Amino acid sequence: MKAQELICIVCPIGCHMSVEKKGEDYTVTGNGCPRGIAYTKKELTAPSRTLTTTVKISHSNFRRLPVKTSSEVPKERLFDVMEEINTLTVEAPIKMGDIILKDVLGLGVDIVSSKNMPRV
Amino acid sequence: MQYELVVIGGGPAGLAAALEARKEGIAKIVILERDKELGGILQQCIHNGFGLHQFKEELTGPEYAGRFIEMVQKEGIEYKLGAMVVSVNGEKEIAYVNAEDGLVTLQAKAIVLAMGCRERPRGALSIPGPRPAGIFTAGTAQRFVNMEGKMIGKRVVILGSGDIGLIMARRMTLEGAKVEVVAELMPYSGGLTRNIVQCLEDFNIPLKLSHTVTEIHGTDRVTGVTIAKVDANRKSIHGTQVTYECDTLLLSVGLVPENELSEQAGVEMSRVTAGPIVNESMATSIEGIFACGNVVHVHDLVDFVTKESQRAGAAAARYIQKRLTVSGESIHTEPKHGVRYVIPNTIDLSNVGESIELFMRVTDIFRDVKLVAMQDGKVIREVTKKHLAPGEMEKLVIPIKNILSTGGEITVMVKEA
Ligand SMILES: Cc1cc2nc3c(=O)[nH]c(=O)nc-3n(C[C@H](O)[C@H](O)[C@H](O)COP(=O)(O)OP(=O)(O)OC[C@H]3O[C@@H](n4cnc5c(N)ncnc54)[C@H](O)[C@@H]3O)c2cc1C
Numbered sequence: 001m002k003a004q005e006l007i008c009i010v011c012p013i014g015c016h017m018s019v020e021k022k023g024e025d026y027t028v029t030g031n032g033c034p035r036g037i038a039y040t041k042k043e044l045t046a047p048s049r050t051l052t053t054t055v056k057i058s059h060s061n062f063r064r065l066p067v068k069t070s071s072e073v074p075k076e077r078l079f080d081v082m083e084e085i086n087t088l089t090v091e092a093p094i095k096m097g098d099i100i101l102k103d104v105l106g107l108g109v110d111i112v113s114s115k116n117m118p119r120v
Numbered sequence: 121m122q123y124e125l126v127v128i129g130g131g132p133a134g135l136a137a138a139l140e141a142r143k144e145g146i147a148k149i150v151i152l153e154r155d156k157e158l159g160g161i162l163q164q165c166i167h168n169g170f171g172l173h174q175f176k177e178e179l180t181g182p183e184y185a186g187r188f189i190e191m192v193q194k195e196g197i198e199y200k201l202g203a204m205v206v207s208v209n210g211e212k213e214i215a216y217v218n219a220e221d222g223l224v225t226l227q228a229k230a231i232v233l234a235m236g237c238r239e240r241p242r243g244a245l246s247i248p249g250p251r252p253a254g255i256f257t258a259g260t261a262q263r264f265v266n267m268e269g270k271m272i273g274k275r276v277v278i279l280g281s282g283d284i285g286l287i288m289a290r291r292m293t294l295e296g297a298k299v300e301v302v303a304e305l306m307p308y309s310g311g312l313t314r315n316i317v318q319c320l321e322d323f324n325i326p327l328k329l330s331h332t333v334t335e336i337h338g339t340d341r342v343t344g345v346t347i348a349k350v351d352a353n354r355k356s357i358h359g360t361q362v363t364y365e366c367d368t369l370l371l372s373v374g375l376v377p378e379n380e381l382s383e384q385a386g387v388e389m390s391r392v393t394a395g396p397i398v399n400e401s402m403a404t405s406i407e408g409i410f411a412c413g414n415v416v417h418v419h420d421l422v423d424f425v426t427k428e429s430q431r432a433g434a435a436a437a438r439y440i441q442k443r444l445t446v447s448g449e450s451i452h453t454e455p456k457h458g459v460r461y462v463i464p465n466t467i468d469l470s471n472v473g474e475s476i477e478l479f480m481r482v483t484d485i486f487r488d489v490k491l492v493a494m495q496d497g498k499v500i501r502e503v504t505k506k507h508l509a510p511g512e513m514e515k516l517v518i519p520i521k522n523i524l525s526t527g528g529e530i531t532v533m534v535k536e537a
């Protein structure tokens with residue numbers, strides 16, 4: 001198979017990698033660290049992303065609480081997860097790391113607060 | 121009131137500087153922040169990608185800020201919120217205003233300037249046409265959407281492919297808006313490559329390089345935006361115009377260090393970075409005034425802001441304790457072929473440990489080249505680079521033993537590999 005160009009998005013360095021598939025094995029070059037290889041495998045078989053967004057919050061200095069998924073969700077489910085998150089409203093105080101929603105859409109991933117929001 | 125150290129700005133730069141000064145034994149520190157919370161611009165950067173160097177894990181902006189805020193609180197470092205610094209002078213007197221105390225003047229032994237940067241407003245760009253509602257800088261839009269919960273539009277055109285523009289393209293898309301196109305004046309993107317992949321390509325948002333906005337339509341609200349291809353002189357090419365129907369135009373056309381206060385204090389400024397000229401200790405031209413973070417030069421990685429600011433904080437502490445060499449011999453650094461600027465601008469070797477880190481940005485996209493530092497015609501450090509881009513800050517670590525203390529300036533350039 002012809003070499004495929006892929007950019008690693010695991011860290012901000014963004015290595016420009018070249019991937020060649022030989023049977024079940026991938027030969028990766030241009031990766032700055034081993035995480036690039038893991039990324040390649042995942043990206044070519046089941047691409048997934050961490051989702052960051054916000055949830056409505058009351059009794060706080062700000063009207064939105066930033067949240068993230070506890071691990072990556074399949075790329076094609078991102079909008080479904082967004083829809084689910086947008087139905088939520090929470091009330092301050094909230095701590096960084098608090099679980100806002102468990103096992104969203106049965107994906108085995110939690111929605112987690114990424115900020116301390118004191119009550120005002 | 122007297123303080124040993126006054127830190128202006130409670131973003132990641134200010135927080136790291138204050139913490140490091142405390143670690144070095146400085147007791148009386150205050151951080152002055154004009155916003156209603158600490159954390160700076162990170163609080164609106166809800167996406168992840170922060171902290172890979174600093175914490176070896178990927179954090180969101182608020183999480184990264186949160187860790188430093190918790191450390192500052194644990195250390196009992198004093199901070200004032202809603203405190204807008206209005207003046208600083210060379211005698212290290214600082215005046216700020218806040219709602220409770222009115223106008224307050226402080227006297228400091230040392231100051232750390234950590235005011236960050238702000239977006240180039242639209243006025244700095246000469247887009248012809250009326251000024252309807254629906255035009256935002258990308259960072260303002262980010263704050264509206266991520267903190268205030270205001271959705272600012274449904275169909276969006278973005279001018280500028282810096283990171284904030286790219287991040288907002290994804291953010292608006294996730295929130296249900298349609299991002300028609302991202303137009304970039306330059307033939308390359310100003311943003312991190314990973315953001316082009318995960319913010320545009322993931323959502324099939326087209327990126328048009330060498331394009332600019334030539335007309336904004338609409339009287340009350342934006343109804344459309346016309347973009348056109350530009351030639352090598354960045355002039356729009358007649359006949360290439362395309363009009364997109366939209367209600368919102370986001371401008372992500374770069375950041376400028378926020379330096380009114382620095383200039384007012386009289387510190388010497390660099391025309392290239394628009395920030396103060398600094399040495400290896402992040403000291404400005406005024407003794408006892410230090411600067412770090414985006415106020416010095418625009419960083420794309422907060423981890424580097426933290427490291428640089430720890431250096432500034434430690435140096436400020438040593439200055440207060442009279443342990444810092446302030447008028448020693450200095451070696452200048454000089455950007456040469458392919459390099460736009462080098463920070464620090466000068467190096468006093470007596471304040472440096474085993475090695476010195478030079479930070480720089482290149483002028484163009486380069487492939488398969490070497491980034492080279494030289495002194496007196498001799499190579500003192502070189503690194504092979506597969507890919508260099510103006511949007512990505514580069515770093516060279518030079519072992520001190522390679523630098524001749526009696527030698528001439530250190531030049532940094534891009535060379536054929
Ligand atoms: C939209 C965006 C996305 C980014 N994405 C990433 C990313 O994915 N990964 C990454 O590592 N980095 C990222 N960065 C870069 C990183 O966030 C910044 O480099 C970093 O926040 C700079 O820190 P700072 O403390 O210098 O400035 P800031 O965070 O801007 O803090 C400056 C503080 O000073 C205060 N201030 C200013 N003037 C005054 C005054 N007169 N009186 C009192 N207070 C004042 C401000 O209110 C502010 O709180 C991003 C930056 C932006 C803007």
Ligand code: SF4
Nearest residue numbers: 008011014015032036
């Ligand atoms: S390969 Fe490693 S260094 Fe390169 S972008 Fe991926 S994670 Fe970063």
